[in-house]
Every structure is written in C-alpha cells, then in structure tokens.
Amino acid sequence: MISLLDIIGPVMVGPSSSHTAGACRIGLFARGLLDGAPQTAKVELHGSFARTGVGHGTDRAIAGGLLGFFPDDERLRESLELAEKAGLAISFSNTKLRGEHHPNTARITLSRDGQQTVVIGSSIGAGRVVITSVNGFAVEVTGAFPALVFVAQDVPGIVAAVTTILARQGDNIATLRVSRRRKGGEAIHIYELDQPVSAAALEALRAIPAVSSLHAIPRIA
Amino acid sequence: MFDALLEAVEQAEREGISLGELALRTEAERGLHSRADVEAALLRALNVMRGAVERGLQGDLRSVSGLVGGDAIMLAHAVGPLKGTVFTDALAAALAVQEVNAAMGVIVAAPTAGGAGVLPGVMLGLAKHHAFSDADLVRALATAGLVGAVVASRASLSGAEGGCQAETGAAAGMAAAAGVELLGGSPSAAMHAVALTMQGTLGLVCDPLGGLVEVPCVYRNATGAAMALAGIEMALAGVRFPIPVDEVIDTMGEIGRTMDVRYRETAGGGLAATPTGRKLAKDRLVQLKKGGG
Numbered sequence: 001m002i003s004l005l006d007i008i009g010p011v012m013v014g015p016s017s018s019h020t021a022g023a024c025r026i027g028l029f030a031r032g033l034l035d036g037a038p039q040t041a042k043v044e045l046h047g048s049f050a051r052t053g054v055g056h057g058t059d060r061a062i063a064g065g066l067l068g069f070f071p072d073d074e075r076l077r078e079s080l081e082l083a084e085k086a087g088l089a090i091s092f093s094n095t096k097l098r099g100e101h102h103p104n105t106a107r108i109t110l111s112r113d114g115q116q117t118v119v120i121g122s123s124i125g126a127g128r129v130v131i132t133s134v135n136g137f138a139v140e141v142t143g144a145f146p147a148l149v150f151v152a153q154d155v156p157g158i159v160a161a162v163t164t165i166l167a168r169q170g171d172n173i174a175t176l177r178v179s180r181r182r183k184g185g186e187a188i189h190i191y192e193l194d195q196p197v198s199a200a201a202l203e204a205l206r207a208i209p210a211v212s213s214l215h216a217i218p219r220i221a
Numbered sequence: 222m223f224d225a226l227l228e229a230v231e232q233a234e235r236e237g238i239s240l241g242e243l244a245l246r247t248e249a250e251r252g253l254h255s256r257a258d259v260e261a262a263l264l265r266a267l268n269v270m271r272g273a274v275e276r277g278l279q280g281d282l283r284s285v286s287g288l289v290g291g292d293a294i295m296l297a298h299a300v301g302p303l304k305g306t307v308f309t310d311a312l313a314a315a316l317a318v319q320e321v322n323a324a325m326g327v328i329v330a331a332p333t334a335g336g337a338g339v340l341p342g343v344m345l346g347l348a349k350h351h352a353f354s355d356a357d358l359v360r361a362l363a364t365a366g367l368v369g370a371v372v373a374s375r376a377s378l379s380g381a382e383g384g385c386q387a388e389t390g391a392a393a394g395m396a397a398a399a400g401v402e403l404l405g406g407s408p409s410a411a412m413h414a415v416a417l418t419m420q421g422t423l424g425l426v427c428d429p430l431g432g433l434v435e436v437p438c439v440y441r442n443a444t445g446a447a448m449a450l451a452g453i454e455m456a457l458a459g460v461r462f463p464i465p466v467d468e469v470i471d472t473m474g475e476i477g478r479t480m481d482v483r484y485r486e487t488a489g490g491g492l493a494a495t496p497t498g499r500k501l502a503k504d505r506l507v508q509l510k511k512g513g514g
Contacts, residue, residue, distance in 0.1 A: 014322030
C-alpha cells in the first residue's frame with residue numbers, strides 16, 4: 001500500500017533518487033556492519049551505476065553513506081573530500097558482477113582494524129534499496145526497518161533463543177530471515193524490528209555463545 | 222491510498238470535503254503515522270521546496286556535469302508577454318528546483334527527483350499571487366500525493382519503466398489537482414484537471430543526454446508545470462475531459478509498457494541520441510572521469 005509520504009518525498013540531495021539517494025543508503029547499510037567508521041573502502045559499480053554513476057554523483061552518495069550521512073544531508077556533495085579528511089581511503093572501479101543483478105548495483109568491501117565486510121546492494125527505484133548479499137550470504141533487506149544482523153553456528157535453537165530475548169525486552173520483529181551456505185556451517189540471521197533494538201537485548205544476544213559478528217543497523221530508508 | 226481517482230472524488234464529494242482532506246484522513250486511518258506526523262512531514266517537504274526555489278533563483282548553480290544551470294533566474298526577469306504572471310513564476314520555480322537537483326542540492330522527490338520541479342513550480346508560482354496558508358499548501362500536497370498514489374498503483378512513476386510521461390507527466394497531473402484545490406475548485410474539477418493535463422503528456426519519452434538528470438529534464442519540468450496550468454485553467458472554466466481520468470492514467474501505463482527501451486531513461490534514443498546530444502554527453506562525461514568539473 002502506497003503512502004502519501006512515498007509520493008511526496010523523500011527529501012533528498014539530487015539529482016537522482018536511484019543513483020543518489022539509493023546509492024547513499026547502500027553505503028549506510030554497509031557501514032552499519034562494522035564496529036565503527038570504515039578505514040578503507042573498495043566500491044565496485046555495476047550496470048547503470050558504472051555507466052552514468054559519476055555524473056549522477058553516485059560515487060559521492062556512496063562515500064557519504066559510508067561516512068554516516070543520510071540522503072538528505074548536503075554534505076553528500078563534498079563527501080569525497082570529507083572522506084579523505086576523515087581518514088577513509090576509498091577506491092572506485094567499474095565491474096560486471098556475475099549472476100543476476102539489478103542494473104543499479106554496487107559491491108562495497110570495507111575494512112576497519114582487521115574487520116572486513118562485503119555487501120552487495122541494488123538501488124531499485126524511488127530511492128528504495130535492497131541489500132542482496134552480506135559477506136557472501138544471500139540476503140534480502142530493504143533498510144526500511146532497524147535491523148539486527150549476526151552470524152551464528154547452524155545449530156538448533158538459535159532463533160528461539162534470540163526471539164525469546166527480543167520478546168522479553170518488548171522488541172517486536174517485523175521480518176526474520178536466516179540463510180546458510182551449507183548445512184552445519186554458519187548462517188546469517190537478519191531480524192528487521194519495529195523499533196531499534198534495546199541495549200539490554202543487545203547485551204543478552206552477545207552473550208549467546210553461538211552468535212558472532214552482531215550488529216544493530218539503524219533504519220536507513 | 223486509492224486505486225481509482227474517481228472513487229476518491231466520489232467519496233470526497235459525498236463527505237463534503239476536499240481531496241486533500243480525504244487524503245490526510247485516509248493516510249491517518251492506515252495507522253502507520255498519525256495525522257499530525259503526516260502533516261509535519263508534508264510541511265517539512267513544503268519548506269524544502271521553498272528553500273530549493275529560493276536557492277535556485279540565486280542563479281549561481283551549475284550541474285555536476287556543467288550542462289545546466291542559470292536559466293531559472295532568467296525567467297525571474299522574464300520579458301515576454303506573460304511576465305509577472307503565475308505562468309512565468311511557475312516556470313521560474315520549476316527550473317529553479319531542477320537546477321538545485323542537478324547541482325546535488327536538497328529537493329523533495331515528488332514523485333521523483335527527475336520530476337521534482339513541477340509540483341513546487343505550480344504551487345509556489347500560484348502562492349506568489351495568492352494568500353495561501355501553510356495549512357492550505359500542506360493539504361494541496363496531500364491532494365498531489367493522492368493523485369500520485371493512484372498513478373503509481375495503476376501505471377508507473379518511473380522514467381525507466383514508462384518514459385517521461387510517468388515522471389514529469391505524472392507530476393503535472395499531481396500539480397494540476399493541487400492547483401485546483403488551492404484555487405477552491407471542487408474534487409470533480411481537480412479530477413478533470415488531472416485528465417486534461419495528463420492527456421497532454423501522453424507518450425512523452427525519457428531521453429536524457431548521457432543518462433543524466435539534466436537535459437532535457439530541467440526544461441521538461443518547466444513545460445510540465447505549463448501543462449498543469451493549462452489543465453487547471455480549463456478545469457476551473459468548466460471544461461470536462463470526455464475520457465475518465467482513471468482511463469487516461471491507464472493509457473499512460475499502457476503506452477509506457479509498450480514504449481521502446483531507447484525512450485526509457487537509457488539515453489539510447491530521442492534527444493540523447495541526436496548528434497549534439499551524444500557529443501555533449503561524451504565531452505562532459507570524459508571530463509568528469511578525468512576529475513575535471
């Protein structure tokens with residue numbers, strides 16, 4: 001169901017909702033998967049992002065997202081210069097990603113103090129995005145909700161443990177997705193919540209032995 | 222929202238309220254946002270639109286590629302037969318917003334960034350000549366949003382899917398309804414303004430040079446605003462378009478679905494594929510990639 005605010009909005013830095021606002025959101029999501037600001041970023045642009053991205057400010061929009069700027073932040077225009085000042089080394093290149101991808105897609109590889117994360121995201125129109133891959137796991141996240149992302153051993157009872165903790169703190173789940181590369185390996189868990197996850201729930205979740213790489217990502221859309 | 226504009230108009234007339242009031246009530250009834258939150262978001266959008274018009278009319282902006290900028294201020298000093306009228310002020314405001322957009326300034330995508338100049342062009346052009354309150358303008362934004370929601374559900378709001386008729390054409394339809402409501406026309410007159418406006422933008426292709434939201438997008442927002450003013454003027458005079466508005470919207474969708482891909486934001490046809498269009502795009506993009514301005 002379409003909302004009035006989907007039509008009259010978003011408030012955003014131009015020139016293109018898909019090439020600018022959406023690109024910024026992909027950067028924001030990727031940043032959320034680290035424990036702080038990224039130190040290096042390798043941004044690979046695919047399809048229409050590669051062809052017309054520079055003229056649309058896609059490079060600046062993604063850099064801005066990586067710095068934590070939202071699509072309506074005027075600093076997006078100077079984000080490449082601000083990234084340099086902030087000590088974030090970004091490289092941009094064009095690529096042809098294997099498999100089926102939306103024409104407006106970017107792969108972003110970030111590092112910080114030995115931590116690394118690789119995200120593939122697509123800008124699917126009107127500033128909306130879908131993140132399709134996180135660290136090699138196939139996912140489907142829109143960023144329209146605050147999200148909880150973590151990796152867990154593929155053992156029974158993880159979802160039950162997590163949902164119990166969330167329920168106890170009154171954190172309501174909007175969507176839940178678990179994806180694994182193979183049976184018995186590791187699985188990525190993504191919970192989209194109605195409200196940002198509470199500090200108490202985060203602490204309890206970190207205490208689950210099978211859970212690692214836990215990140216609470218704010219709503220980006 | 223609504224799947225048919227006729228349905229919304231009938232309900233508004235039955236309840237004796239405007240389309241904007243109906244849109245605000247309907248949105249609040251969905252329960253995702255309170256009415257106060259929706260009005261606050263629309264007021265913020267209105268103020269961003271005002272800021273963009275003001276910024277663009279300073280006249281010093283150039284787009285990222287350097288292809289556009291500096292035209293809005295010329296309209297602010299128009300010398301033609303329509304100088305000093307709503308018409309010229311609407312063109313100036315529409316150009317101003319699109320120049321800001323092309324220069325990576327802050328705008329409201331309404332319904333998209335590429336069509337973002339039309340609605341503020343018409344509404345703020347009218348506001349320069351009439352004493353509308355913020356509440357009037359917020360309600361008119363809601364009217365425009367209702368029309369846009371119907372177009373989104375029946376056809377498309379994406380140039381890549383439906384050509385420019387789905388972006389500046391839809392924006393013009395939205396602006397026509399907003400304008401009629403601001404000027405005190407009935408919901409039925411607003412509906413006919415949408416039909417009279419959108420019949421004039423049917424078939425409009427999306428053919429931006431180099432795929433950039435610059436040429437002809439900036440100018441097409443001004444002509445989109447002009448089309449909306451034509452629709453408003455005809456509808457307020459009592460002109461009634463013989464094809465129902467929802468069928469006009471469906472026609473836009475049908476034309477979009479069968480439109481050649483060259484005319485859907487790919488820069489493969491239309492003005493983008495002219496010898497000059499290709500040359501300008503190539504020159505500018507090569508310079509950009511070298512790190513030039």
